[in-house]
Amino acid sequence: MLNLGFIRSSACRFSHFIISHSSSPSCFSFSPKQTITFGLRSQMGSFTTLSQSSSRLLFRQLFENESCTYTYLLADSSHPDKPALLIDPVDRTVDRDLNLVRELGLKLIYAMNTHVHADHITGTSLIKGKVPGVKSVISKASGSKADVFVEPGDKISFGNLFLEVRATPGHTVGCVTYVTGDGPDQPQPRMAFTGDALLIRGCGRTDFQGGSSEQLYKSVHSQIFTLPKETLLYPGHDYKGYTVTTVGEEMIYNLRLTKDEETFRSIMQSKSCSTNSVYKKKQEISIYGWFRIAGSNLSSAFVGATDLNLAYPDMIDVALPANMVCGLQD
Numbered sequence: 001m002l003n004l005g006f007i008r009s010s011a012c013r014f015s016h017f018i019i020s021h022s023s024s025p026s027c028f029s030f031s032p033k034q035t036i037t038f039g040l041r042s043q044m045g046s047f048t049t050l051s052q053s054s055s056r057l058l059f060r061q062l063f064e065n066e067s068c069t070y071t072y073l074l075a076d077s078s079h080p081d082k083p084a085l086l087i088d089p090v091d092r093t094v095d096r097d098l099n100l101v102r103e104l105g106l107k108l109i110y111a112m113n114t115h116v117h118a119d120h121i122t123g124t125s126l127i128k129g130k131v132p133g134v135k136s137v138i139s140k141a142s143g144s145k146a147d148v149f150v151e152p153g154d155k156i157s158f159g160n161l162f163l164e165v166r167a168t169p170g171h172t173v174g175c176v177t178y179v180t181g182d183g184p185d186q187p188q189p190r191m192a193f194t195g196d197a198l199l200i201r202g203c204g205r206t207d208f209q210g211g212s213s214e215q216l217y218k219s220v221h222s223q224i225f226t227l228p229k230e231t232l233l234y235p236g237h238d239y240k241g242y243t244v245t246t247v248g249e250e251m252i253y254n255l256r257l258t259k260d261e262e263t264f265r266s267i268m269q270s271k272s273c274s275t276n277s278v279y280k281k282k283q284e285i286s287i288y289g290w291f292r293i294a295g296s297n298l299s300s301a302f303v304g305a306t307d308l309n310l311a312y313p314d315m316i317d318v319a320l321p322a323n324m325v326c327g328l329q330d
């Protein structure tokens with residue numbers, strides 16, 4: 001076990017936040033241990049929680065209109081430094097997000113991605129350029145560049161709060177879900193940031209970047225649906241106006257993931273993609289070579305698209321290569 005912990009200077013002015021790395025994900029249990037005294041909901045998508053202990057989560061759900069992407073801001077507002085992190089920031093909305101961080105008096109320490117996005121460019125590298133000291137975070141399995149690579153079972157600390165890393169591949173090879181901690185001082189109910197593994201009533205497509213319907217089905221069922229039913233699920237996108245769901249709700253109403261595995265795979269698998277567009281896409285992707293970087297199999301990944309009638313994301317050819325290097329362009 002690697003546990004580098006959290007160190008504060010004697011003057012309490014500088015903080016050093018490091019990932020705790022456990023070789024055994026099973027060392028975290030998922031039974032609720034704490035009662036919320038009350039929760040304050042000031043507006044949709046934002047709240048702070050007060051527990052019986054002193055830790056308080058400040059939370060904001062932010063939306064980027066063009067790609068329908070959610071960015072999440074989390075901070076430990078009861079800590080003197082108010083350490084904060086952003087999950088899935090988008091380049092186009094970095095200034096808005098950083099302005100909010102500033103207005104709330106937070107100290108941003110991590111800019112994190114749930115996966116290598118195909119439909120927009122991550123804001124990670126822009127943030128690093130604007131806020132010295134911020135570290136970019138992504139899964140090791142993504143094959144992307146970042147300052148910190150996380151693996152299943154890792155804990156990402158911000159003040160006295162932490163996120164646990166769960167591997168949820170299937171939409172892409174390196175997708176992870178970040179789940180708020182289990183234990184005293186951690187928010188209740190737990191919250192899971194699912195990226196594109198699980199969308200509200202749906203799930204991420206599985207037809208590029210090492211995607212696999214088999215993996216997606218297994219990872220959602222073993223890593224998300226095993227969380228307590230009241231766990232709040234926050235997706236990476238929503239195209240219908242939803243903001244949040246719960247494990248219990250998705251186990252009943254998810255239109256794809258409630259099916260048996262065979263039906264799920266047939267929903268996700270190819271039927272309708274035209275040969276020409278597949279061939280064209282193969283050529284473009286070969287030029288960038290990102291598929292090899294991600295350790296995926298180009299030919300199998302593009303044997304057809306899904307039968308979900310989803311066009312390839314408009315920005316895929318720009319976004320994937322940029323996001324493999326943390327959002328850097330050029």
Ligand SMILES: N[C@@H](CCC(=O)N[C@@H](CSS)C(=O)NCC(=O)O)C(=O)O
Pocket residue numbers: 067117118119196202203204205206237239308310311312313314315
């Ligand atoms: N039209 C959008 C892309 C829409 C899309 O494909 N969304 C992805 C997640 S972003 S790669 C997805 O998995 N959707 C699943 C679904 O059921 O909607 C664009 O051009 O950007």
